Amino acid sequence: MKKKIKSKIKILVAMSGGVDSSVAAQLLKNQGYEVAGVFLRFWKDEGAGAPAENRCCSLESLLDARAVAGKIGIPLYTLNFSAPFKKAVVDNFLSEYDAGRTPNPCVLCNKQVKIGLLLKHARRLGFDYVATGHYLNLKKSGPTVKLFKAKDKNKDQSYFLYTFTPDELKHLIFPLGNYTKPQVRKIAARFNLKVAAKPESQDICFLSGDHNNFLKKYLKLKPGEIRLLETGEKIGVHQGLPLYTIGQRRGLVGGTGPYYVAKFDYTKNILYVVKNWNEDILYQDRLIAKKVNWLSGKAPQKPFSCSAVIRYGHKAEKCTVIPKSIKSNEYLVTFFKPQRAITPGQSVVFYRKEEVLGGGVIK
Numbered sequence: 001m002k003k004k005i006k007s008k009i010k011i012l013v014a015m016s017g018g019v020d021s022s023v024a025a026q027l028l029k030n031q032g033y034e035v036a037g038v039f040l041r042f043w044k045d046e047g048a049g050a051p052a053e054n055r056c057c058s059l060e061s062l063l064d065a066r067a068v069a070g071k072i073g074i075p076l077y078t079l080n081f082s083a084p085f086k087k088a089v090v091d092n093f094l095s096e097y098d099a100g101r102t103p104n105p106c107v108l109c110n111k112q113v114k115i116g117l118l119l120k121h122a123r124r125l126g127f128d129y130v131a132t133g134h135y136l137n138l139k140k141s142g143p144t145v146k147l148f149k150a151k152d153k154n155k156d157q158s159y160f161l162y163t164f165t166p167d168e169l170k171h172l173i174f175p176l177g178n179y180t181k182p183q184v185r186k187i188a189a190r191f192n193l194k195v196a197a198k199p200e201s202q203d204i205c206f207l208s209g210d211h212n213n214f215l216k217k218y219l220k221l222k223p224g225e226i227r228l229l230e231t232g233e234k235i236g237v238h239q240g241l242p243l244y245t246i247g248q249r250r251g252l253v254g255g256t257g258p259y260y261v262a263k264f265d266y267t268k269n270i271l272y273v274v275k276n277w278n279e280d281i282l283y284q285d286r287l288i289a290k291k292v293n294w295l296s297g298k299a300p301q302k303p304f305s306c307s308a309v310i311r312y313g314h315k316a317e318k319c320t321v322i323p324k325s326i327k328s329n330e331y332l333v334t335f336f337k338p339q340r341a342i343t344p345g346q347s348v349v350f351y352r353k354e355e356v357l358g359g360g361v362i363k
Contacts, residue, residue: 008034011173012127014118015039015076016056017064019195020133022072023184024175026191028131029072036127037069037076040114043086045208056205068193079121081113088112090206094218097242100264101345104160104312105204111163119171129173136161136356137177138169145169147295147356152180159312162349162359166297212243212251224269226253229262229281238271247282247341283338288324289331289348292360299326307351308333310342310362316351331360 013025015037029035039062044054055061062078069076089109096103110116115132122130135150136158144166150156164172176184188196207214215221221240228235236253238244241264243251248261252273262281263272274281287310294300301323307316318336333348342362349359 008032009129010034010036010127011129011131012118012122012125013037013074013131014114014133015065015069016133017061017068017195017198018133018200019185019188019193019198020135020176020200022065022068022133022193022195023179023187024131024133025068025074026072026187026193027175028173029074035072035074037065037074038118039065039076039078040118041078041080041082042113043082043090043206045206045214053208054206055201055203064195064198068195071191071193079118081117084117085109085113085206094215096345097215098219100241100266102245102343103345104347105206106160107163107347110160115161115164115172116168119168123171129171131173131175133176134161134174135176135179135181136174138172138174144296148177149351149354149356150176151178155181158356159309159347159349159359162295162347162356163293164295165293166295169295212239215242216240222269224271226259226271226273228259229272229274235259235273241266241269241271244271245341246343249277278340282340284342285338286332286334287342287348288363289321289333289360290329290363292329292331292358294358295356296358299323299329301326306357307353308335309349309351310339311346321350329360330363 011028011033013021013028013035015021015025025035025037041057042054066076089105092108093103093105115130119130134157135152135155137148137150139146139148147158147161147169149158185196219242221242223237223239225234226236226238227233244261246261249258252259259273259275260277260282262274262279303320303322305320308319309316317339320334322332324330324332344362346362347359348362350357
């Protein structure tokens with residue numbers, strides 16, 4: 001009887017036209033997988049006076065992705081995720097700011113759209129895995145898959161991917177986890193990929209201009225007083241509380257200062273500021289984390305110690321995590337030393353050395 005030949009593993013690579021996703025696709029093709037690329041279209045800000053472009057899916061990005069796919073020798077498909085992106089990411093972004101919180105849209109996008117929704121489409125289409133150009137590592141541990149920081153600590157993106165379930169992790173691949181950014185650019189150059197030297201953008205993709213201009217355009221903002229917290233003295237006028245975040249210096253009062261945002265009074269529409277960067281009020285040793293996801297799939301029932309990151313690029317700090325309400329999925333996080341500018345709406349992500357344990361949203 002003739003032995004049945006096992007079919008190749010099929011991997012769908014999210015390709016944005018950037019160097020990272022391009023090299024991810026090249027590496028997987030080199031390893032012998034059956035690879036296809038997919039270019040995702042997201043919502044564009046087509047309001048009055050705004051260019052209709054999202055940096056993640058601009059025409060230039062599409063043309064670059066097509067050129068790279070052609071060079072590698074793989075098909076490139078497109079999927080229109082504009083509607084779910086608008087609902088899950090943009091609308092949430094605006095409602096969170098309107099409520100006085102500072103969201104992280106990339107965390108939500110990865111979970112609900114860019115990776116999460118793509119996973120569902122890929123599996124329906126018969127692909128075994130979805131791959132992206134994110135910098136982080138997955139490692140098998142028996143029947144489970146664990147998430148770890150990338151080799152390149154300057155590019156590590158594990159902070160943004162704490163939201164996935166154990167089953168989702170089993171169907172994801174991150175080929176760049178053990179490479180540095182300079183190594184990735186060298187690989188792109190070696191394979192003559194036209195995006196080898198392409199610069200990258202760190203901005204929120206759907207903003208067509210200044211962050212505050214976007215909020216001014218879509219939110220009903222009410223100007224109010226800026227007061228010095230120590231004395232209550234009025235020192236200026238703010239343009240709407242959603243435009244400010246705890247610890248912020250930029251865009252406050254010109255001519256005097258500097259000043260730093262310390263407190264909001266939404267009832268009286270007052271913005272309170274302090275003069276010193278390290279004022280005591282800007283430091284807290286605890287926070288409440290809500291909507292917490294544990295990558296193991298099992299919520300801890302007892303207090304435990306680990307490290308936590310309160311915003312992207314921030315240093316991981318030692319803390320204790322205490323279940324506060326299992327029913328409402330909230331945890332009390334107490335830090336060994338106070339942290340500056342803990343900001344509601346941002347994500348707090350828990351680590352044990354290099355491993356990502358999970359994370360949640362700061363309440």
